[in-house]
Amino acid sequence: MDRRSFLAAAGTAAVIASSAPAVAGGPDPVKPSLVRPPMLRPPMFRHGDTVGVLDLSTAVYDPAVADRVTAVIQALGLVPVLSPHLLDRSRAFTASVQERLSDLHGFVADPAIRGVFCARGGYGVSEIVDRVDYDLIRRHPKVFLGFSDPTLLHLAIARQAGLVTFHGRMPGLAKFTPYSLEALRRAVCAPEPVGVLRNPDEGNPLRPAYPLRTIAPGQASGRLVGGNLSMIMAAMGTPWEIDTRGAILMVEDVDEAPYAIARMLWTLRHAGKLQVAAGIVVGACAGCDKPSDASPYGLNEVFDLVLGDLGIPVFSGLALGHTDDTLTVPLGVQAHLDATARTLTVLESGVVG
Structure with a gap:
């Protein structure tokens, strides 16, 4: 049974029940146990394979980016x-959209290209996400890598193509x-599966650069979904809105005030997206704990207030996203979260040998 047929067979009532917002003081939302077909996994890279590198977000004009990309790929x-672009x-907007789509579709269709990496993030995927040929992507499964703005394309590819993609550091970045x-x-x-995701060794364990913290104890297993919080919000109400039912949700962001993080998390909670997840891991949110007159709560207080009483395990601090050191995480595979031990273990490989 293909993915569309499966979702149709799941029934409208189950979808409504799983996405209903929580009522203050009321019973916990229903958490349906859904059996989904496995996500399609792309072939792994082998020595000498070619990687297509493109830019779907903020335009790049600095020739030094090409040197950075080449160094990482090699x-x-x-x-x-x-x-080409x-x-x-x-x-010009129309020409820019067509150029980005041409670069993406060309790499996907080209049998000589074994994977596609985004050079950087920024802004721009929102301009092309509805024009991408997802059937082409499913017919030619390849590693797709990016984070931040490309989170929107991760969500769309998962929904429309059923393909595992990779949330990880992009080769054109300065660090x-x-x-x-x-x-x-x-x-x-x-x-092999990447297994336990570990932060880098800390130079000063008394003041770690990436402090791990349990927000709500416990363990859970489920498929990995998520990415940049702002882009998850940008997908709400669209055909590529995130599906968190029974999933391990990972979120991260950068340079957002604590009240802005709170607003986004509250919106996800009001939409019922947090309550139906199996567990949540919050990545280290770089530059997001700056004081603001808008709210008295700091970042960790926000996490406790919004995520602490969901009845699911939650922890924070993994080096995901906009951190100098960045983990690469396959989205769509099974994982195990232990919020008490503050570990996230990827149980399935995101690629096939």
Whole structure:
């Protein structure tokens, strides 16, 4: 049974029950146990494979980006291929959209290209997400890597193509640590599951750069979904709205005030998206704990207030997203969360050998 047929067979009542918002003081929302068909996984990279690198978000005009991309891809033992418009995108809107779609579709359809990496994030996927050929992506499954703005495309590919994608550091960014490189290699160049996701070694354990914290204890298992919180919000009410039912939800963001993080999390809670998740892991949110006159609550207080009483395990602090050191996480595979021990373990490989 294909994915569309399966979802149709699940029934309208189950969808309504699973997405109903929580009522203050009322019973916990129904958490349906859904049996989903497995996500399609792309082939792993092998030494010498070619990687297409493109830019779907904020335009890149700095030629140094090409050098950064080349260094990262070659360090993986792979061969970079830069998209025709990576450094030469039109400033005209219609032309820009067509160029980005042409670069994406061209890489997906080209049998010589074994995977597609976004060079950077920023803004722009919202302009093309409704025009992407998702049937083409499903017919030619390849590793797709990105985070931040590309979260929207992760969500859309999961919904429309049923393909595992990879939330990880992009090769055009100014910083790319050996830790980030090894995390990427483990996720896309090896057939084994990445296993326990570990933060980098701390130089000062008394004041860790990535402090882990239990928000609500317990354990849970489910498929991994999520990404950048702002982009998850951007997908609400669209055909690629996030499906959190029975899932391990991971979220992260950057340079948002605590009240802005709170507003987004409250919206997800009001929409019933948090209550039906199996568990939640909050990535280290870089630059998000700056004081603000808008609210008296700091970032950790926000997490406790919005996530602490959901009745599911929650912890924070993994190096996901906009951190100098970045884990690469396959989205759509099974994982186990232990909020008491503050661990997230990826149980399935995101690629096939």
